[in-house]
Amino acid sequence: MENVLLGESTLMIQPFSFPAESVIGRRVSATCTPSAGRKMEFKWLRNGKELSKGSNVDIRSFSDLSNLVIDPLSEEDSGNYTCVVNARGMTASYTTTLVVLSE
DSSP states (O other), rough: OOOOEEETTTEBOOOOOOOOOEESSSSSEEEOOSSOOOOEEEEEEEEEEEOOOOEEEEEEEEOOOOEEESSSOOOGGGGGEEEEEETTTTTEEEEEEEEEEEE
């Protein structure tokens, strides 16, 4: 996790994770919440490549948080997921791993 100074405060992303029992066909979600600030830009990556809304991926970003939903899960969804936050020209990120299990 990267911490970035914003004025007198430090921007940190609150740790998030996926359930240990993430099974094919089920739904998982993760919420990226920075510790401070508003009007931030969010980006989600899987294995270093930017994610966008798709057949089983939904991303909803607001001024202070972003929510990633994957439904239904498939084996291809396994990987490292990173939330990247941009604020005032600075960037912070947090990465966690999703392991998708067969039923």
